[in-house]
Amino acid sequence: MAGTAVLERVTWRVAKVVAVHDETATARTLALAVRDWPGQVAGQHVDVRLTAPDGYSAVRSYSIASAPNSDGYIEITVERLPNGEVSPYLTQEVMIGDELELRGPIGGWFVWRNDQMEPIQLVAGGSGIVPLMAMIRSHRSAGSSAPFRLLYSVREPETVFYRDELRALSNQGDAAVITFAYTRVTPKDWPRAPSRIDAELIASGTWPPALRPTSYVCGPTLFVENATDLLIAAGHDREKIRTERFGATGERK
Numbered sequence: 001m002a003g004t005a006v007l008e009r010v011t012w013r014v015a016k017v018v019a020v021h022d023e024t025a026t027a028r029t030l031a032l033a034v035r036d037w038p039g040q041v042a043g044q045h046v047d048v049r050l051t052a053p054d055g056y057s058a059v060r061s062y063s064i065a066s067a068p069n070s071d072g073y074i075e076i077t078v079e080r081l082p083n084g085e086v087s088p089y090l091t092q093e094v095m096i097g098d099e100l101e102l103r104g105p106i107g108g109w110f111v112w113r114n115d116q117m118e119p120i121q122l123v124a125g126g127s128g129i130v131p132l133m134a135m136i137r138s139h140r141s142a143g144s145s146a147p148f149r150l151l152y153s154v155r156e157p158e159t160v161f162y163r164d165e166l167r168a169l170s171n172q173g174d175a176a177v178i179t180f181a182y183t184r185v186t187p188k189d190w191p192r193a194p195s196r197i198d199a200e201l202i203a204s205g206t207w208p209p210a211l212r213p214t215s216y217v218c219g220p221t222l223f224v225e226n227a228t229d230l231l232i233a234a235g236h237d238r239e240k241i242r243t244e245r246f247g248a249t250g251e252r253k
């Protein structure tokens with residue numbers, strides 16, 4: 001249905017903010033009711049357009065965090081960049097009842113469909129967790145038995161998105177195997193010193209290549225490139241690694 005996909009990429013829709021929720025000190029989830037929303041697949045994103053009274057407009061992409069459903073509501077989670085143009089507005093200024101413009105859903109490659117039965121390896125850096133969370137939620141709501149595993153790299157424990165939900169999932173045994181990696185500060189008594197993802201962590205925190213998982217890697221460009229190189233060096237097939245880059249060249253200090 002190429003025609004439908006093109007239409008979704010070009011049609012701007014009105015989205016009303018119906019709830020806001022702080023994930024961390026710098027990240028906020030917005031629940032949006034979208035007029036004529038066509039539905040989405042886990043992993044897709046939307047473009048959000050903000051227009052100032054003088055007509056100046058800015059467009060940024062945001063992954064959909066919520067699981068696919070047909071009720072016309074979606075959630076996005078935005079990490080605030082201190083000097084950013086759009087993210088400070090979405091995380092600090094927007095209020096319930098405000099309207100935004102968005103188009104989408106966009107993307108046909110970085111998606112997980114619930115008829116995929118192979119093992120799935122998710123690798124997230126920072127806000128790169130957002131589309132992967134949609135996959136985890138879709139996996140759960142579809143009752144899928146595909147083995148899911150998440151390696152989630154964050155600066156420190158306070159910067160984990162969806163903390164309670166991930167904790168509950170990791171306590172449910174098979175629902176998803178979750179490994180956290182901390183780059184700056186670890187929880188007390190954590191067995192590993194703060195560090196970036198490396199070969200050792202890939203070996204202990206991801207499915208073995210022999211299982212032939214499909215991997216989804218998302219985060220800042222440098223993170224995605226590093227994690228992908230490590231997966232390939234560990235023996236994973238490049239063809240089975242799907243990536244999504246959130247734009248910047250590295251993690252912000």
Ligand SMILES: Cc1cc2nc3c(=O)[nH]c(=O)nc-3n(C[C@H](O)[C@H](O)[C@H](O)COP(=O)(O)OP(=O)(O)OC[C@H]3O[C@@H](n4cnc5c(N)ncnc54)[C@H](O)[C@@H]3O)c2cc1C
Binds near residue numbers: 079080085086244245
């Ligand atoms: C497909 C896709 C999906 C995305 N999904 C999400 C999402 O779910 N949540 C989310 O928070 N962001 C997401 N992003 C990033 C988002 O589109 C914006 O780039 C981000 O919000 C910054 O916009 P801004 O206007 O605040 O900053 P800008 O004014 O565009 O940039 C300000 C400065 O920050 C740098 N910068 C831009 N992006 C980043 C970044 N991601 N990390 C660090 N520095 C950056 C720029 O180089 C610039 O120096 C996604 C990007 C893509 C391409």
